[in-house]
Amino acid sequence: QVQLVESGGGVVQPGRSLRLSCAASGFAFNSYGMHWVRQAPGKGLEWVALIWYDGSNKYYADSVKGRFTISRDNSKNTLYLQMNSLRAEDTAVYYCARDLGWFGEGVQHWGQGTLVTVSS
């Protein structure tokens, strides 16, 4: 079955960087678009970024554009999120998620999430 396991979360100071990873298994990773979605404590879901199956197209939420970079390594079945210039408002559980298809039809499967806390 589809498994998505996030790692790399933790406590980081404002202005610093952090890289999240997501190890995927149980499906043909190189055939699906992948997303990052976050959820601040006690708040709703916020879509962060999408990358196509082959990495050729990437899309970002306005709130992270220019600071976050989504990437993937299809040879390692791994998704990444490089987060720079972190702010307190980036504090959230970050979910790695697989798309319904190859180009972005919406999130189908979700990981369990990794908590990122931005605080001095």
Place this chain on the structure above:
Amino acid sequence: QSVLTQPPSASGTPGQRVTISCSGSSSNIGSNTVNWYQQLPGTAPKLLIYRNNQRPSGVPDRFSGSKSGASASLAISGLQSEDEADYYCAAWDDSLTGRGWVFGGGTKLTVL
């Protein structure tokens, strides 16, 4: 302020039918399909409805989705206590400022 608008709360008694609305605009729901997600307390979200009205395997047919114009709805019939959760709608948004997925603010469903 979410791009898609949902009521913050809804409620019903066991066996009842409840609906949750999701209002958008021509740049999202009006021109793209809608997905719905269920998030039980303390867990990751789960896909409930995709492409407006399609159910993934394993989702009971008590859950149904519909779309009309720039609005969508999720209906839950035969309400059960286990349906108590947060529900989110989502759609692709093609606006002048950018392209990406947008979620509704979420609706907390209480089973009385």
